[in-house]
Amino acid sequence: MRARALAGLPLVDRAGIVYFRGRQLPLSGGEAGLLRLLLASFQSVVTRAEITAHLWPGNEQCRRNALDIRVLRTRRRVAPMGILIKTVRDKGYLLELSTGIPHHFAQSVAPGARL
Template sequence: MRILLAEDDSVLADGLTRSLRQSGYAIDCVKNGQDADTALSTQEFDLLILDLGLPKMSGLEVLRRLRARASLLPVLILTAADSVEQRVEGLDLGADDYMAKPFALSELEARVRALTRRGAGGGAAVVRHGPLVYDQVGRSAYINDQMLDLSARELGLLEVLLARTGRLVSKEQLVDHLCEWGEEVSNNAIEVYVHRLRKKIEVGGVRIATVRGLGYCLEKYSEASAAAAAAAAEVAANDARIAATAAADK
């Protein structure tokens, strides 16, 4: 998922960016409140990590403007000032969580996972879609209890589609969610990621539909699709056995 980090401490920002990227998130970083407000006004994110003591515009003002636009974006506040009054003010303005500096990186990562799950539409650590099971904490996916070998981009794509099951997601939206500023990812690359993910999950009857010119949709799971997928898999396996036997006879 895509995170905006608003933090003016370069050392802390670099450390958080490296850590969260290693966990598979796309991170965009700004160093002042004006840039944060502009980014939030013009682009889509899945989480905002917000320092209160930002130059040019305070973190509280950034938060106030965000909620004034009726945005439900999850917000995790970071601040060196841990007074009760500031905590109350930040939470009253619509922050979802609050951490005082210094903090344990492992705790921050756990809170990020919790907030991105909540922002995706539920607090459950495990998302089930027919035989497809996605562990949001471990960031691993399974079909019929078999772990899928997915790249970071394929995992990100699966997260976005699962969060919007039954709804159309455009290529442009996928680029926004999967990529950081400065990354050059073409629509053709998105098509490749979708193709690879589709091949890995359709064996369980989990289907990604393509709406030409508009985007993609993770179809709601149906037993009929599962039965058709199982039948097709059996036919393919039988054809492979016949071909192997014919080759051996030669």
């Protein structure tokens, strides 16, 4: 974990708290599990089947909706920290880090305004 923190990647501890860019955020067990899996394959696609097997071992036939909701909730929780869960159509999901102006800030700035 220490190597990941030094590399500038988010860290999720055993208690499910994500640390990134000087901030911390507690996650639910499912959110933390999903984020850990995506971090392990940082910037690579993780298939829906891999995520399902990881989050619901022995129950790979879980409802598609359960995975969609888990991803949606996790995405919303970590996005303000600059952690982005991207959908790769017909493949799965991948994790990226935001490097630009936060989305909510960019929307409030008038077009052409100097920052």
